[in-house]
Amino acid sequence: xxxxxxxxxxxxxxxxxxxxxxxxxxxxxxxxxxxxxxxxxxxxxxxxxxxxxxxxxxxxxxxxxxxxxxxxxxxxxxxxxxxxxxxxxxxxxxxxxxxxxxxxxxxxxxxxxxxxxxxxxxxxxxxxxxxxxxxxxxxxxxxxxxxxxxxx
Amino acid sequence: xxxxxxxxxxxxxxxxxxxxxxxxxxxxxxxxxxxxxxxxxxxxxxxxxxxxxxxxxxxxxxxxxxxxxxxxxxxxxxxxxxxxxxxxxxxxxxxxxxxxxxxxxxxxxxxxxxxxxxxxxxxxxxxxxxxxxxxxxxxxxxxxxxxxxxxxxxxxxxxxxxxxxxxxxxxxxxxxxxxxxxxxxxxxxxxxxxxxxxxxxxxxxxxxxxxxxxxxxxxxxxxxxxxxxxxxxxxxxxxxxxxxxxxxxxxxxxxxxxxxxxxxxxxxxxxxxxxxxxxxxxxxxxxxxxxxxxxxxxxxxxxxxxxxxxxxxxxxxxxxxxxxxxxxxxxxxxxxxxxxxxxxxxxxxxxxxxxxxxxxxxxxxxxxxxxxxxxxxxxxxxxxxxxxxxxxxxxxxxxxxxxxxxxxxxxxxx
Numbered sequence: 184x185x186x187x188x189x190x191x192x193x194x195x196x197x198x199x200x201x202x203x204x205x206x207x208x209x210x211x212x213x214x215x216x217x218x219x220x221x222x223x224x225x226x227x228x229x230x231x232x233x234x235x236x237x238x239x240x241x242x243x244x245x246x247x248x249x250x251x252x253x254x255x256x257x258x259x260x261x262x263x264x265x266x267x268x269x270x271x272x273x274x275x276x277x278x279x280x281x282x283x284x285x286x287x288x289x290x291x292x293x294x295x296x297x298x299x300x301x302x303x304x305x306x307x308x309x310x311x312x313x314x315x316x317x318x319x320x321x322x323x324x325x326x327x328x329x330x331x332x333x334x335x
Numbered sequence: 336x337x338x339x340x341x342x343x344x345x346x347x348x349x350x351x352x353x354x355x356x357x358x359x360x361x362x363x364x365x366x367x368x369x370x371x372x373x374x375x376x377x378x379x380x381x382x383x384x385x386x387x388x389x390x391x392x393x394x395x396x397x398x399x400x401x402x403x404x405x406x407x408x409x410x411x412x413x414x415x416x417x418x419x420x421x422x423x424x425x426x427x428x429x430x431x432x433x434x435x436x437x438x439x440x441x442x443x444x445x446x447x448x449x450x451x452x453x454x455x456x457x458x459x460x461x462x463x464x465x466x467x468x469x470x471x472x473x474x475x476x477x478x479x480x481x482x483x484x485x486x487x488x489x490x491x492x493x494x495x496x497x498x499x500x501x502x503x504x505x506x507x508x509x510x511x512x513x514x515x516x517x518x519x520x521x522x523x524x525x526x527x528x529x530x531x532x533x534x535x536x537x538x539x540x541x542x543x544x545x546x547x548x549x550x551x552x553x554x555x556x557x558x559x560x561x562x563x564x565x566x567x568x569x570x571x572x573x574x575x576x577x578x579x580x581x582x583x584x585x586x587x588x589x590x591x592x593x594x595x596x597x598x599x600x601x602x603x604x605x606x607x608x609x610x611x612x613x614x615x616x617x618x619x620x621x622x623x624x625x626x627x628x629x630x631x632x633x634x635x636x637x638x639x640x641x642x643x644x645x646x647x648x649x650x651x652x653x654x655x656x657x658x659x660x661x662x663x664x665x666x667x668x669x670x671x672x673x674x675x676x677x678x679x680x681x682x683x684x685x686x687x688x689x690x691x692x693x694x695x696x697x698x699x700x701x702x703x704x705x706x707x708x709x710x711x712x713x714x715x716x717x718x719x720x721x722x723x724x725x726x727x728x729x730x731x732x733x734x735x736x737x738x739x740x741x742x743x744x745x746x747x748x749x
Binding site: 192193196200201204205208209213217220221222224225226227228230233237238239242243246247249250251272275276279290291294295296297304305307308309310313325329 | 339340342343344346347350351352353354356358359360362423424425530531682683710723725726727728729730731733
């Protein structure tokens, strides 16, 4: 890979990694999401000429990461952080883990990170209306569960 | 809800440690090494091909025995890498064609034991004589046969072929190819394969049976047309599905034991028409270059060991059973292995596999499968499943300069 390619890839990494990482972590949890992100970006590095010419490289790499994770067949888990527990709702880890993968993806990216449903759809290949549906259902489940937690 | 939004972001960010450039580029070497070391475990790799046909499907198979281990590491590794890349794409389209086995070229004693041999929905009993042995089909749609023959020609029906229409109004289609022996049919078709989770749909037209759509989820089969295997009685296109291994009787009954068993190997493969298992590859050599669909490809000749084909990494219990059954049928037929030419494009994807399976009597069965639309073939659904079948709207396959055209991969709702 030439020096120019490396520079271009570094710029690509800086732009794509945060979004790709958040999306894959939302889908598969921190550990698996990070592994998937690293796998997908390693794929991009190995196939950089092709990836850089893609119209939607982040969307393609999301699928690469998705395939990487699913081949491992490891359960989805959000381990509750040992620190900063007081910063957010203590039940959040379990509640997010209880959502479906797509509901969790939509809730985290749209509600947590303020992505538009269109942006989520572009990355995942889902129709915006589908993302919206998953978002609504996921939020409804979270609200319901949080009420139970608050009153329990 | 603003608080919840902040909570979610804080929660997620609490353990998001960015992936760095050094980690990515260093991971490249690690992945390659891991891929080599774990090929056997992952099952993945390596080549194959084959072909298939479900009650009419077709495929291309590739297995062969070789005593020469010309494991030219570079070529073999490139094939393995191409397999890995192709599987990792998640989905691809296939187009295949398959020729029936050629006649034997030398006398050979073959012991054939098959139970059951079936050919679609048989409503009437018929009997035909095969080189002195009696082959019968019962009204249940299956038959058992045992024949020991010394044949210098394909073992086919010596008596009149069975009826092709039912006197009682039910369909009876059991052409001569349904009887043990090379038999076979020229078949072509197209389909889509999802690799994770595995799901495959194939459309083909089988002489004598017409159009057939086959869906395979790795455990069960739904055959629309032909024997309507896996479909509910009287239902036009839905049903609970029936076991993969139980489908062998129909496939082998329709295509003959050789072509049928080779096709069952494909149907039972965790990667469908892209049947791969590194442990089965005994050699690989780069043989030249060519083009597939206008794209330049590098050609690798690969030989596969049938002794290794029983162990397919990633296969579930049902698939393993079906593979074992097919290998037993092939062994009884004198199968000696397959050679295949694997075409790999500049992006590292397997674009075509041309395979020839060889039998001890000199008979050969060949097939060609072409792969395309990597990562953009959509989601294959089984009957009763719901969900989106479309690939990402902006999906562009590495083998295509334009957005993919989605073909129908949805299944009828139950």
